[in-house]
Amino acid sequence: MEAVKVIIDEAIAKELDLRNLPLSSNTFSIVDLGCSIGPNTFIAVQNILEAIKQIYQSLSxxxxxxxxxxxxxxxxxxxxxxxxxxxxxxxxxxxAATPGSFQGRLFPEFAVHFFHSSNAIHWLSKVPEELMDRESLAWNKERVHYTNARQQVYDAYASRSLN
Structure with missing residues (x-):
């Protein structure tokens, strides 16, 4: 979790627009999808909270x-x-706990401000077809991850997660 702290900090700083964030109350809701039983989930949550508080402070x-x-x-x-x-x-x-698969809807509309998942790729409902084709530039040599893989492998997973 500490290794990805910089990535989380940068993504929150770049993508989270606190000035235009609708808060129906004075509560900011965060979900950790696939939390398991800790302790990594608590480190991730703390990193996210610190990054969000930093934005508030930087905006005075x-x-x-x-x-x-x-x-x-x-x-x-x-x-x-x-x-x-x-x-x-x-x-x-x-x-609080919210049990259930995040393949389906878990929360009411507009109830969550930030979702986090440390490891969700294994929950894809279907492997991108180009990863299975030995002739494709995205063929992943039968690996189930994309660490150190070609850009085409990453792109295949990224496009699948948007579907």
């Missing part, structure tokens, strides 16, 4: 920093009791 909006609700999501078979037994005691957020 310290006085408007909202309260945070974190929804930890995973399959119904996840041991949420173990997860909540290890929630950091000094957390700066309200914690």
């Amino acid at each position: 909006l310290d006085y408007q920093i909202p309260e945070f609700s974190i929804f930890f999501n995973d399959q119904t078979s996840n041991d949420f009791n173990a997860l909540f037994a290890s929630v950091p005691p000094n957390r700066q957020y309200f914690a």
Whole structure:
């Protein structure tokens, strides 16, 4: 989680427009999809909170920093009791669980401001066809990941996740 902290910080700074973010209350909602039972989920959530608070501070909006609700999501078979037994005691957020597959709808419309998932590619409903074609530039040599793969492999997964 520490290795991707810089990526998360940059993405939040670039993509999250706090000035135009509709808050129906003073609560900012974050979901960690596929949280498992921790502790990585708590590190990720803390990194996200710090990055969001940094934006508020950089915009001189310290006085408007909202309260945070974190929804930890995973399959119904996840041991949420173990997860909540290890929630950091000094957390700066309200914690809740939302069991179920994120292949379907988990939340009401406009209820979540930020979604995070450390590892979701294994939940794709279908492998991109070009990864299976030995003649394709995106052929992934039967690997189930795209770490250190050609750009075409990354592009095939990225286009699949948009479908």
